[in-house]
Amino acid sequence: MLQSVAHVILAGLSTGMFIWLVASGLTLIFGVLGVLNFAHGSFYMLGAYFCFTVLKYLGANFWLGLLLGPICVCIIGFLVERFFLRYVYHLALPYQLLLTFAFVLIFDNLVKMVWGAGSLTPPDLRSLSGSLEIIGRKFPIYNLFIIGVGPLVALGLWLMIEKSWWGRIIRAASSDREMAAAIGVPVPALFTSVFLFGTWLGAIGGGLAVPYVGLLTSGMGETIIIEAFIVAVIGGLGSLKGAFVGALIIGILTAFGTRFFPAFDMFLTFILMAIVLLWKPQGLFGGTK
Amino acid sequence: MSNQGMNRRDFLKWIASGSVVAGASALGTGVVVPSGLWAAPARIKGPIKVGYQAVLSGALAGYGEFHKMGAQMALEEINAKGGIAGAKVEMEFRDSTTKTDDAIKNARYFVDSWEADYLAGIDSSGQALALGPVMEKLDRVLMVTHAATEKLTEEWVFKKGVKQIFRICTPTYQDGHAAAFVAKDLPALKWATVSPKYEYGFTCWKMFQETLKKLKPGVSFATESWAPFGTTDFRSHINTVMDANPDGLYSTEWAGELITFMKQAKQAGLFDKIKHVMLPVGAAMDVLEGLGADMPDNIWISGRYFFLYPNNKNNNEWVARFRKRWNHYPAYVSETGYSALYALKAAVEKAGSKDTKALISTLEGMEMNSPAGHRVFRKEDHQAMYDVPWGKTKTDPKYPFKIMGEQKLIPARMCFNRPPFEGPGSEPPFQK
Numbered sequence: 020m021l022q023s024v025a026h027v028i029l030a031g032l033s034t035g036m037f038i039w040l041v042a043s044g045l046t047l048i049f050g051v052l053g054v055l056n057f058a059h060g061s062f063y064m065l066g067a068y069f070c071f072t073v074l075k076y077l078g079a080n081f082w083l084g085l086l087l088g089p090i091c092v093c094i095i096g097f098l099v100e101r102f103f104l105r106y107v108y109h110l111a112l113p114y115q116l117l118l119t120f121a122f123v124l125i126f127d128n129l130v131k132m133v134w135g136a137g138s139l140t141p142p143d144l145r146s147l148s149g150s151l152e153i154i155g156r157k158f159p160i161y162n163l164f165i166i167g168v169g170p171l172v173a174l175g176l177w178l179m180i181e182k183s184w185w186g187r188i189i190r191a192a193s194s195d196r197e198m199a200a201a202i203g204v205p206v207p208a209l210f211t212s213v214f215l216f217g218t219w220l221g222a223i224g225g226g227l228a229v230p231y232v233g234l235l236t237s238g239m240g241e242t243i244i245i246e247a248f249i250v251a252v253i254g255g256l257g258s259l260k261g262a263f264v265g266a267l268i269i270g271i272l273t274a275f276g277t278r279f280f281p282a283f284d285m286f287l288t289f290i291l292m293a294i295v296l297l298w299k300p301q302g303l304f305g306g307t308k
Numbered sequence: 309m310s311n312q313g314m315n316r317r318d319f320l321k322w323i324a325s326g327s328v329v330a331g332a333s334a335l336g337t338g339v340v341v342p343s344g345l346w347a348a349p350a351r352i353k354g355p356i357k358v359g360y361q362a363v364l365s366g367a368l369a370g371y372g373e374f375h376k377m378g379a380q381m382a383l384e385e386i387n388a389k390g391g392i393a394g395a396k397v398e399m400e401f402r403d404s405t406t407k408t409d410d411a412i413k414n415a416r417y418f419v420d421s422w423e424a425d426y427l428a429g430i431d432s433s434g435q436a437l438a439l440g441p442v443m444e445k446l447d448r449v450l451m452v453t454h455a456a457t458e459k460l461t462e463e464w465v466f467k468k469g470v471k472q473i474f475r476i477c478t479p480t481y482q483d484g485h486a487a488a489f490v491a492k493d494l495p496a497l498k499w500a501t502v503s504p505k506y507e508y509g510f511t512c513w514k515m516f517q518e519t520l521k522k523l524k525p526g527v528s529f530a531t532e533s534w535a536p537f538g539t540t541d542f543r544s545h546i547n548t549v550m551d552a553n554p555d556g557l558y559s560t561e562w563a564g565e566l567i568t569f570m571k572q573a574k575q576a577g578l579f580d581k582i583k584h585v586m587l588p589v590g591a592a593m594d595v596l597e598g599l600g601a602d603m604p605d606n607i608w609i610s611g612r613y614f615f616l617y618p619n620n621k622n623n624n625e626w627v628a629r630f631r632k633r634w635n636h637y638p639a640y641v642s643e644t645g646y647s648a649l650y651a652l653k654a655a656v657e658k659a660g661s662k663d664t665k666a667l668i669s670t671l672e673g674m675e676m677n678s679p680a681g682h683r684v685f686r687k688e689d690h691q692a693m694y695d696v697p698w699g700k701t702k703t704d705p706k707y708p709f710k711i712m713g714e715q716k717l718i719p720a721r722m723c724f725n726r727p728p729f730e731g732p733g734s735e736p737p738f739q740k
Contacts, residue, residue, distance in 0.1 A: 023551045030543035037541075137370025138564040140598040150575055156550065157577035162543075232540045233571040234564045234598070236367040242538050277533070277544035278551075285536055 022154045027278045028271060029153065033162040035270020036169030037224065037231070042247040042254075042262040043172060044220035050257035051193040051213045054104060054115050058122035060244025062218045065092045065126060066225025067235050068134055074142050074229070081144050081230065089222035096218030100211050108210070123241070130237040139235040147230050161230055168227070172220070173263050180259070189213060249288060253295045255305025264303060354395030356662050358383075358649065359418030361411065361429040362454070362641070364403035367538070367564050370594050371431055371641055375453065376401055377634045378642030379428065382649035384633075392653045393660070399649075404429060411435035412442050419446040425662045426451070428648040431641075433457035433508055436473075440464035443472040449667050451651060453644035454612070456480045457507060461689040462729040471668045474690040476651060476683070477612040477644045478720070480508070482696055483560055483588035484515025485723040485736045490608060490698045490716055491516070492523040496556030496584040498530050502545045502569065503560045505534035512560045512588060519723075519736055530554040535561065535569075542569045546576045557582045562589035567598040579604045591699070593639040596709040603701055603710040610698040612640040613680040614712055617697050626679040638679075647678040651685075688727040693720045 045059045070081075070088030077083060099122060107115050150157035180186040192199040192206050200206045224243075229235070250269050254261020269288055276284040295303060360379050364372035383399050391397055400422060402414045411430065418424040427443075428451040430436050436455035440463075443450045452460065452475040461479065464470040491499070499520070503509035513532060520527050531552035533545040546569075549557060557578070561569045566587065573579065589595070590609030615627050615638050626646075630638045638646075652667075654676050659666040673687045683694040695717055702713025723736045 023547060026547045027544060030541070030547060033543070034541050131365075131369065136364060136373055137594065138367060138567070138598065140567060140600070143601065148575060150577060157575065157580075159572075159575040161575075228540075232568055233602075234540075234568050236564055237369065238366045239540075242540065274544045278548050281534060281548070 022156055023278065025154050026156055026158065027274045029158055029162070029166070031271035031274030032166045032169075032267070033231075033270070034273060035266045035268075036165050037228065038243065038246045038250050038269060039169050039263055039266035040172060040224035040227065041221055041243050042250045042266055043176060043259060044217035044224075045244075045247050046251050046254075046257060046259055046262040047176070047220070048214055048217040049251070050259070051189055052104075052108065052210050053193075054108065055112060055119070055256075056104075056217075057116055057119035057244065058099070058126065059119075059217070059221050059247070060240030061123050061126035062092050062096060062221040062240070063225040063228070063243055064130065064235075064237070064240035065095060066222030067229050067239065068130055068139075068225075069222070070226035070229050071134075071139060071141050071235055074144075081147060084229070085223065085226040088226045089219050092222035092225075093215050093219050096215055096222075097211065100214040104214070105207065105210075126240075127237050134235075134237070136237065140233060141229050141235070144230050165227060165231065169263075169266075173259070176259055185212075246288075249292050251302075253292055253302055255302025258302065258304040261302055261304030352393045352395040352656065352660075352662055354391065355398045356392050356395045356426070356652070356656065357422065357424045358397060358399040358652065359402070359414070359422060359424035359427045360399055360645070361402045361404040361414045361418075361427075362645075363406060363431045364401075365405055368406065368431065371454070371563065371639075372403065374593070374639035375429060375431075375641045375645040377630070377636065378638065378645030378647075379649055381630060381633050381642075382646040386649060386653055392656045392662075395662075397649070397653075400424070404431065404435060406432050406435070408432075408435050408438040411439060415439060415442055415446060415450070419448050424448060425664075426652050426667070428645070428652075429453055430455045433460070434506075436460045437464070440468070440470050440473065444470045446472075447664050448472060449474060449652075449664055449671065451476055451648040453477055453648050454641050456483065456612075457511065458725060461691045462725065465691075466689040466727055466729060471690070472664065474651075474671055474685060474692070476648050476692045477640070478694070478696055479691060479724070480512050480515060481720075481724045481736075482610060482612070484512040485519045485725075486610065486696075486698060486718040487512075487558060487586050487588055487608075488516050488519035488523060489718040489723055489737070491520050491556065491558070491584075491586060494556065494584045496554075497526055498528050498554045499556040499558055500530045500532065500549045500552050500554040501558045501560075502533045502535060502542065502549055503558075504562070504565070505536045509534060509560050513558065516558055523737055535565065539565055540568055542572045543576065545569075546573050546578055550576065550578060550581060554582060556584040556586070558586045558588075560588050562592065563594060564598070566590065566592075566595050570595075570599055570604075571602055574602060574604065579607075584608070586698075590701075591640070591712060593637055596711075597637075600709055601703075605701055605703060605710065607701045607710075608698055609701055609712060610696060613638075613643040613696060614640070614699070615643075616711060617699075617715065618681045620681075622677060623679045623681070643679050647676070647680065647683070650678060651676055651683075686727075689729075691724070693724065695719050 048056050066089050069091040070084040073084035073087045147161045149160045250265035254265030272287050276287040362372040362375040404411050430452050431454040433455045450473050456479045458479045465473050501513050533548040586608040588610050591611035591614045655667050655670040656662050659670040671685050675684045683692045697715040697717045699712030699715040701710040704711050722738050726734050
C-alpha cells in the first residue's frame with residue numbers, strides 16, 4: 020500500500036509539474052498583458068518539434084536541444100506578438116481568442132507540412148533513461164528531474180517578478196499602462212519581452228516533454244493547453260501562485276483518480292473546477308480586479 | 309473541444325490530389341497497354357470512382373498516410389494495366405478525422421456530389437457503426453479497411469441486413485479471441501490489462517477473458533486500467549497493473565499511445581516483473597518503427613497483417629514493390645487499402661458491372677488472393693476470412709526495428725464468431 024501510494028504521488032507530481040510549466044507562461048502572459056493566449060499550447064508543441072530537430076541533426080544531446088529549441092520558438096513568438104497580437108491588446112477577449120485560436124490551426128498545419136503528418140519518435144536518449152528504485156519499484160530519474168524543475172521555475176519567477184527591477188516595471192505597467200508609459204517605460208517593448216519569456220517557458224515545457232512522452236504529434240499542444248487552462252482557472256487567472264498550486268492539485272488528483280477511482284478519472288478534474296468556480300469564482304488565489 | 313476537430317484542413321486533400329497526378333505520371337515504363345483495334349472493348353462506362361477516407365489529421369494522421377500508400381499503389385498498378393474492365397479508376401482521398409459527423413459528410417459528398425461508385429477506408433469503429441444506415445441510403449458498397457468492431461458486421465450486416473458494408477481487415481476477433489488461444493499455452497494464470505477507455509478496448513478485453521476462461525479454466529483476471537483517448541502519461545495505469553502483480557498483461561493500446569505506454573512501462577520496470585505481454589495491435593509498423601530498440605524482445609504481437617507473413621512469392625514480391633514505390637515497409641492498413649481496390653477490380657470484372665447490387669452479390673462469398681493471403685468474404689456478414697499470425701518480438705540485424713520471430717497462427721475459422729452470432733456455438737473456441 021505504501022508503495023502504491025508513494026508511486027501515485029510521484030506520478031501525480033511529475034504530471035502536475037508539466038502542467039505547471041505550461042500554465043506558468045500562460046498565466047504570466049495573461050497576468051501582465053491581459054491576453055488569453057490560446058496558441059500557448061502551440062508554442063509547447065513547437066518547443067518539442069524544434070528540440071527534436073536539433074536532436075536529429077546536431078546529435079542526440081538533449082540539453083543542446085533544450086537550449087536551442089525554445090530559442091527558435093521565441094523567434095516565432097516574437098513575430099506573432101510584434102505583428103499580430105500587439106494589435107488586439109485593446110480589443111475584447113473574443114477577438115483575442117479568435118486570433119490566437121487561428122494560430123493554433125496555422126501552427127498545427129505548419130508542423131504537418133514541415134515534419135509530416137505522422138507521429139515522430141525522438142532518437143534514443145539513453146543517458147536519460149535511468150531509473151531509481153523507490154520503495155521497491157523503479158521510478159525514472161528523468162521524472163524526478165521534472166519534479167525538481169517545477170519548483171525551481173516557480174522560485175525563479177517569484178524572484179524575478181517580486182524582487183527584480185524588471186519585475187517591478189512589469190508590475191507597474193500591468194497595473195496601469197498609461198501611467199507607466201507617461202513616466203517613460205517603453206511599454207510595447209516591455210510587453211514583447213514578457214510575451215517572449217512566457218513563450219520560452221511554454222517551449223521549455225515542450226522540449227522537456229520529448230523524453231517524457233516519447234512521441235511528437237501535431238496537435239500535441241491542445242491536450243496540455245486545456246489542462247493548463249483548467250489549472251489557471253482553478254488557481255485564479257493571472258496568479259502564478261494559483262497556477263502552481265492548481266497544477267499540483269490537478270496532477271495528484273488525476274493520479275489518485277486513475278489508480279483508486281478509475282471510473283471517475285476524467286470527471287474529477289472538472290468537478291473540482293466546478294466546485295472552485297461556484298465557491299470562489301475568481302479562483303483560489305485570484306485577485307478581485 | 310476535441311483534439312481532432314481543430315486539425316481538419318482541406319489542403320491535405322489538395323496535397324493528396326496533387327500526389328495522385330504526380331504518382332500516375334511517374335508510371336508507364338515497360339507496360340504495354342493494348343490500344344486501338346486490338347484493345348478489348350470496354351464493357352464498363354468509365355471511369356470507376358473510389359471514394360477513400362481515413363484519418364489524415366491529429367495524432368493518428370500517420371495511419372491515413374499508410375492507407376493512402378496502399379490504395380494509391382493499387383490504383384497506379386490497375387490503371388497501368390488498363391484499368392478495370394477497360395475503365396479507368398479514379399480515387400479521391402479525404403480526411404475522415406475521428407469524428408462521426410465528418411465521416412458521414414465525406415460519404416455523402418463522395419456519393420452525392422462526386423458520384424463515387426465504391427467507398428473504402430474508415431479507421432474508427434464509432435464512425436463505421438454510424439455509417440451503417442447511411443450506406444444503406446446512399447446504396448454504395450463501403451469496404452472497411454481498418455475499423456475492427458465486430459458489431460459492424462454482426463449487427464448491421466447480418467442482423468439488420470445492411471448489405472452495402474463489407475470488411476477486408478480482421479475484426480476484434482483477432483485481437484480478443486485469437487489472443488486467448490495464444491495465452492492458453494503461456495504459463496501465466498493471472499492477467500491484467502491497460503487498454504483504451506472506449507468500446508474497442510472494452511470489447512477486446514471481454515472477448516479475451518471469455519475465451520481464455522473456456523480454454524483454461526484456472527485463469528484469473530487481476531485488474532483493468534482504462535486509459536482515455538489522448539493519454540500521454542501512463543504512469544498511474546502502470547502503477548495500477550504493477551500493484552495487482554499479475555503474470556500476464558494484455559493491452560489493446562495502439563498507435564502513438566502504445567509507443568508512449570511501452571516506453572513508460574519499460575522505465576518503470578514493468579517488463580522485469582511481468583513476463584508475458586500480449587499486444588494485439590503491436591505488429592503495426594508505426595509502433596515497431598517508433599519504438600525501435602525500446603520494444604523489448606519476446607512480447608507477443610499481432611495486427612491485421614504483418615509484412616513477413618505469409619512468406620510466399622506473392623506477398624514477398626508485393627512488399628518489394630511497395631518498398632520500391634514508397635521507400636517504406638507496408639503497414640497493415642497499406643495492405644488492406646491495397647486489397648480493397650483489388651477486391652473492387654475482381655468484383656467488377658466478375659459481375660461485368662459496377663452497379664452496387666451486382667457488386668454486392670459478387671462480393672458475397674468471393675475469394676481473392678492478396679498480399680495477406682487467401683481471403684473469402686463470408687456471405688452472411690460480409691467479413692473477410694483470412695489468417696494473421698501472432699508472434700514474439702525478436703531482434704534481427706536486417707531490420708532497424710523488432711520483427712515477429714516465433715509465430716503462432718490461429719486460423720480465422722477457429723477464432724472468428726460465427727453466424728447467427730447469438731446462442732451456443734456462435735463464439736469460439738471452434739475445433740475445425
